[in-house]
Amino acid sequence: MKNKIVALLIAIVVSTGFKVIAQQVDSKYNIIPYPTSLVSGQGRFVITPATNIVYPNGGKFINEANRLNEFFANGFGKPLKLSTTSKDHAIQLKYDAGISADEGYRLVITTHQITIAARTPAGMFMAIQTIRQLLPVNVEYSNIKTIKNLTLPVVIINDEPAYEWRGMHLDVSRHFLSITYLRKFINVMALYKMNKLHLHLTDDQGWRIEIKKYPKLTEEGAWRTFNNQDSACMKKAVDNPDFNIDEQHVIHKNGKTLYGGFYTQQQMKALVAYAAERHIDIIPEIDMPGHMMAAINAYPFLTCNGENKWGTLFTKPICPCNESTFEFAENVFTEIMNIFPSKYIHIGGDEVDRSDWAKSEACKELMKREGIKDLPALQSYFINRMEKFFNSKGRKLIGWDEIIEGGISNTAIVMYWRGWVPDAPLKAARNGNKVIMTPGSPLYFDNQPDQNSIYNVYHFNPVPAGLAPTEAKLIIGAQANIWTENIPSENRADYMFMPRMTALAELLWTNNVNDYNSYVNRLTDQFKRLDVLNVHYRLPDLPGMITQNVFTELDTLSIVKPMQGMQIRYTTDGTLPGKNSEELTGKLIINKSERIRLAAFTSAGARGDVYDLNYQQQSLAAPVEVNNTQPGLKCSYYKAFFKETKFISKANADSTFISDVIAVPQTVKAPSFAITYSGYIDVPADGVYSFYLTCDDGGVLKIADRETVNNDGLHSAIEKNGQVALKKGLQKFKLDFIEGGGGYTLKLKYSKDGSAPADLPSSWFRN
CATH class of the missing domain: 3.30.379.10 (Chitobiase/beta-hexosaminidase domain 2-like)
Structure with missing residues (x-):
């Protein structure tokens, strides 16, 4: 029946x-x-x-x-x-x-x-x-x-899919990735119905694709001595072997140790065919007019003045005012189009230092002749001229969202990445341009993941607020970007994109953000397949981990394992936990100040993140006696760039205001700035309080004159936490926050006695 x-x-x-x-x-x-x-x-x-x-x-x-x-x-x-x-x-x-x-x-x-x-x-x-x-x-x-x-x-x-563009991006310039790895990457993309692979093939640090008309691009431009990005990775490799420089990309030549590599045209054509069999379109990016140091080193005629160096923020670009530049660009892209049949070609167009253009007589003459009003418009002249060339070959141009600054045609496709310029995708859509969403938060998968990363990807809305329904249709999808300055190995690349990519895959295909718990359960089952596919994914976060723990008499460490078969191993002598370290099988009683390092291990021996748990015995901080306080916190605003919060004290505030929330005010427009929040919080009861500080870039929280959370430095949005023991009443409160440019993320939550983290009530704030 x-x-x-x-x-x-x-x-x-x-x-x-x-x-x-x-x-x-x-x-x-x-x-x-x-x-x-x-x-x-x-x-x-x-x-x-x-x-x-x-x-x-x-x-x-x-x-x-x-x-x-x-x-x-x-x-x-x-x-x-x-x-x-x-x-x-x-x-x-x-x-x-x-x-x-x-x-x-x-x-x-x-x-x-x-x-x-x-x-x-x-x-x-x-x-x-x-x-x-x-x-x-x-x-x-x-x-x-x-x-x-x-x-x-x-x-x-x-x-059927909700979005037509379901993409992943790989930067193979900063650190090179083998063809074998790219095939594995494509296979995993196919498993989760992703359909666009954007390859960032050239940048200042290396030119990775053979161009037969300009052989020095790979003979010279594909190789470099170790740079500061390599050395930063080498330091991290002491604790994590995934940061070791991949030896398969190191050669010794003329007494020098060189790092690099490139793909032959034959290799890349075979990869394109492999991807096409799996219905994945490979979109090549040759980044210009900026990010061209590797090419300019080989062919100095590309600049306006023959110089090739770093400017204030970025390297010097190629010159858009010489016909020889366009001849070079068209020759390069002609060979690129012969390798990649994709109808899309990415030209980059981001982070251009235009200062040398302003000094060039050739540029002054061109701007006068063509009626070009300023340097952003001069960059648009270059982009628009290249788009016409692309169109003549039956291709469509994609550029990073900077290409809209000087004006572009409505046929170019805009890839939005600058989260601190929220109106960029709106301007592009209202100009009639199709838009691909790739904002740094949460879609830069080179940003260090934390316990919120997957949730943030899953709940990302590709359609920006403020678009009319007809304009919203121009948002054709989204893409996660993997920049490899700090990703020197294939294992590290795996760790950074998986399992975050599965959240993006479900978002872009199903567009259903109401079943996150179901997704997490399904993801746990997917790990078995990823093990078989030899994907070195990031293991699930251990729940409830506090970095800076305090206790008054004793504390208890116990962990609910997020995966079956997982083992938790730890050390108390400062060494890294290994698969033979002591196993945490029940509860560990803490009755003295100490440091515990622990990590999860799978049955196959894979290690998860190492957690450094610092335990400190504290007495309950006594409240302060203050009369005539007012609601809110006093905020000081500094319009300047700071590498760390400690430098704020040496600067003078540009303005002050009162706030009853911890968040970057909408009125803040400076690209780099600092804000200090100071005053008191009215603690409702005695106890040990946990605080969770999310910053992009850095922040340091002090309560009762005790450093509670240190999330300092220039980095992407990441959460760090800590505890402090407090008595009921008014307690001193100070939060220093710096923004280096790009993130504008600041959140502070708290919990007590194991409760779920929540926003601090505005009624707590006094000054």
């Missing part, structure tokens, strides 16, 4: 094109991204070595049939038979002109048949990735012992 009901339901769904927009996620299906619509049935379809894969006559979907068959070949030791003739108890790949979405598909699994319907090969491939996740993880590799059968659950899935 049940099978008849399921069969009837399937018939209804197939005949009506039924699709559920919002649904309850079924915990049985650990699929990421979760399908648009999933209707669960009873029973399973059994796949054996005798099962056929049937695809349409004419060869449509043959590539997709082969991709699916790779998993069965791994499981059974040999591929299934491919056929164009309908079979009973088979896997049928069918063309369906009624499926409107380019990447949409319908998957119907009964106990007797699997039917996969799509209009395009891309849609068929997306369906296969869903099947891939429904199969056991051991189909990801060739088995020594073959499997007798595989099963798939009875289910009906109607699915």
Whole structure:
């Protein structure tokens, strides 16, 4: 009877094109991204070595049939038979002109048949990735012992993506990544239905793609002696081997140790084909007119004055006022277009030091002749001229959001990254430009992750507030960027993008932010597949970790493990915890001031983040006696750049104001600044209070004249925490915050006795 009901339901769904927009996620299906619509049935379809894969006559979907068959070949030791003739108890790949979405598909699994319907090969491939996740993880590799059968659950899935651009970006210039790694990266992207790989191929630190007309770009520009980014990584490698410089990219030449590498055109064409088989478009970026030091070193004629050096903030750019520059650029991009068939070409266009252009006689003449009013418009002249060249070759130009500053055509595509310029995507959309959202927070995956990173990605809204519905349609998707200044190894790259990418994948495909708990549960199951795929992902955060702990008499350390089979190991002598260190199996009683270092380990020996837990015995701080206080905190505002909060005391405030919230005021417009919050908090009860300070860039919190949280320095938005023992009453409060430019993030929460972190009530603040 049940099978008849399921069969009837399937018939209804197939005949009506039924699709559920919002649904309850079924915990049985650990699929990421979760399908648009999933209707669960009873029973399973059994796949054996005798099962056929049937695809349409004419060869449509043959590539997709082969991709699916790779998993069965791994499981059974040999591929299934491919056929164009309908079979009973088979896997049928069918063309369906009624499926409107380019990447949409319908998957119907009964106990007797699997039917996969799509209009395009891309849609068929997306369906296969869903099947891939429904199969056991051991189909990801060739088995020594073959499997007798595989099963798939009875289910009906109607699915399509919310956004057309679901991208990942890799910077291979600062630190180089091998072709082998790029293939692995593409394979993992495909698993989660991501479809755009943006390769940042050139920058000041290295030119990574062979250009035959200009051989010195790779002969010289692909290699460098170790720089300050390398040395910073080497220091971190003392505690974490993932920061070791990858030896496969180090050579010794003419008595020098050189770091680098490049891709030949043949290698890259093969990679493009590999990605295309998985319906991933590789978008090349040749960054200009700025970030061109590696090229200018090889060909000095590219500048206005022959100089190649760092300016105030950025390196000197190529000169947009000489025809030889355009000849070079067009020759380079012509070869790039012969390698990459993508209709999109990224020109960069960001962070340009234009000061030398202002001094150039050639630029002065050009600006006068062309009616160019200022230097941003001169940069736009370069970008617009290159776009016309791209268009003449049938390609579309993408640039970072700086390209809108001097005016651009509405046919260019804008990639928004500068979170501190919130109106940039609005201006672009209102100009008619398509926009790809890549803001640094939360989509710069080179930013150090913390316990909030995945949540922040999952809950990111790609559509900026303030856009009309017609303008919002120009937001075509989003992309996570991985800049590799501090990512010198493939293991470190894995750690930085996984599992954050899975949150982005679900956001951009399903666009459903109401099932975060379900997503987290499904993610835990995905780790098994990532283990098989040799992805060195970041292990889940250990819950409730406080860096600076205080206690009055004693404290207890106990940890709820976020994954089965995880072991927590620790040391008390300052050494790094290893897989042979003492295991924390229950509760650890703390009755003296000490430092505990701990980390989680998987059964395979992978180590998670190392937590440095400092315990300090404190007495409850006595309250202060103050008369005639007023509501709010006194704030001092400094319009200057500070590397650390300690330098604020040497400066004079530009203005003061009173605030009853801890947040960067909307009125603050300076690119770099500092704010100090001072006064008192009215503590409601005796106890040990925990504080959680999130800063981009840095901040230091002191309560009762005790340093409670130190989150100082220039860095991305990250949370740090600490505790302080307080008596009821007024307690001194001081928070120093610095913003180096770009983040504008400041949050402060508190908790007591294990409660969930919450905002400090404004009623606590007094001055």
